[in-house]
Amino acid sequence: MAPPTTEPLTAERILVATEEVLRRHGPAKATVVDVARALGVSHGSVYRHFRTKAALREAVTKRWLDRTTATLTAVATAEDRDPEARLRDWLTTLFEAKRRKAGDDPELFATYQVLAEENGEAVAAHIADLTAQLTGIIRSGTATGTFASTDPTTTARAVFHATSRFHKPSFAPAWQEPDIEKQFTAVLDLVLRGLRA
Amino acid sequence: MAPPTTEPLTAERILVATEEVLRRHGPAKATVVDVARALGVSHGSVYRHFRTKAALREAVTKRWLDRTTATLTAVATAEDRDPEARLRDWLTTLFEAKRRKAGDDPELFATYQVLAEENGEAVAAHIADLTAQLTGIIRSGTATGTFASTDPTTTARAVFHATSRFHKPSFAPAWQEPDIEKQFTAVLDLVLRGLRA
DNA sequence: CAGCTGACAGATTTCAATATCTGTCAGCTG
DNA sequence: CAGCTGACAGATATTGAAATCTGTCAGCTG
Known part of the structure; x- marks a missing residue:
């Protein structure tokens, strides 16, 4: 040791x-x-x-959240691809990553869930990062005429909120349901229909 | 005493x-x-x-859930009204009822949250009731040509899932955010756009 | 004699003593 | 002398003994 x-x-x-x-x-x-x-x-x-134990744990939390963000950035910034496909990919990648983490090592996932709860500020910043990526996709979709949105930021947050069930860690137990993929597809289709111009 | x-x-x-x-x-x-x-x-x-303490608590949980369902049944079964307005009303009524309960008496709300967690089956039945009401609204919307849905049951669940943030008790802290109504409107608009034929 | 009581065994919770941890800092060491 | 150590005070967590609770049932009572 x-x-x-x-x-x-x-x-x-x-x-x-x-x-x-x-x-x-x-x-x-x-x-x-x-x-x-x-x-x-x-x-x-x-x-x-590290000044305190809390500061140490916060730093660990930030590192972990930043690793998730990095994976998605690649999908979000593929400016050449069709915005609808990009949005679909982005949300699917986010869901699959979360589901895999929760399923593969539930204890570790629970550990980071505790860390996330005690570092609300770091989580808020992470969510701001994610919705900024979403805003980018939606903005380029309105530019190409694929999406209808008068306010991409508000729309991005609405998309993020509407898909909560598939990324919020507190829903992790639901990710074990046999028809969870069907549920995800149904919500994704509904949201994408709502976005289309 | x-x-x-x-x-x-x-x-x-x-x-x-x-x-x-x-x-x-x-x-x-x-x-x-x-x-x-x-x-x-x-x-x-x-x-x-009551055979056990658990059975007693389950009975209390069911009574409480049934009271929520009853309020919504009136909105859901107003067969004469425009399905879109009815859906809007139903989701708004659900959200407002939850938000009021959580805000007015947070301790009691937390108590029932604990009861709900220990009675997953009763909650599942309650959610089945609610999505059945939603299915009814969506079905009548497809009948009048207002909504497009090949499978009202799946669509109803998608609508329910997409609006989780505004009825799941674990989101109660978010219901205090100053722009929560704006968030709700944004998701509601997105979902309704997605439903329209 | 239908419905209620209260004593009881085993399970669970509470509480206070004990141990461990957090955060500081004077001094050691390479 | 920059960086590390380890003893220390106060805060927090663990533990095990005592208290309370759950669920049962033989017997009381109106």
Whole structure:
């Protein structure tokens, strides 16, 4: 548990170790002392890089949320593709990513759900990022005449809200239902019909 | 706490007393002994009418859910009115009712949220009731040519899912956001556009 | 004798003592 | 002397013994 290293103790190394500790012990039992032990340092050293335990957990939360955003950016910014297909892809990618994470490792998913709940601000920023991507897709759709929207920002948020069931973590149990894909398709079709010019 | 009555002890009286005890003590501390004390009987008498504490709580949950359904039935079955207006009204009534309950008495709302979580089956039946009402509205809309839907049941569920943010109790904190009505209108407009023939 | 009571066993919850953790900082070490 | 350590005070979590609750049922009562 205490592999002695010559490497300098960086914020990055602490974050990686914290993720590992959270994975192992869960959000309730993961302590700063555990993180320090995993790194082979005293817990005082961890506080040199993060003012509080809450700040450390917030940093872990942000990293995790940013990884999700990165995956979607590629889909959102494929400016050459048909906006309708891009929107369909974007929402499907988001849903599939969430569903896979929740299904593959439910405990880890629950852990990050707890972190998300205690860092509402980071989550709000993440959601702002996502709706900004959606706004971009919708705006280019109105430009090409595919979509009808007088206010792409409002429309983007409406699309995001209408598809909550397929990305909000609190719906994760529903993602196990056998007809969940049918449910998703039905909502997606309804929303896309509503968007079309 | 023990008003002696000559009235016979009925399931109905027990349910009313249980609601009161839940309101007073919350879901975690409400005990069968409390209910019996409120009625001035021994707790053994309560078990004469309800096999277990869980069964008693389930019965309370069903009563509460049924009261919500009843309010909406009136809107759903106004067969003479324009289906689009009826759908708009139905979803608005549902949202306003939930929002008012959550805002007026957050503790009681939280109590019933706990009861709902522990009685998934009763909630599923309630949701089936609601989507059946929606299906009725959509079916009459397709009959008059207002709505386009090849499968009113699937469409009804899609409409219900797309508006989750405005009726699922787990979204109650979001119902306090200043622009929540704007959010609701945006989703409602999007969904209704998607439904139109 | 139908309906209610209250004592009881086992399960669950509460509470207070004990242990662990968080965050600080004076001093050590390379 | 920059970076780390580890002892410490106060806050939080764990634990196990005591209290309460659930569900049953033999017997009381009107």
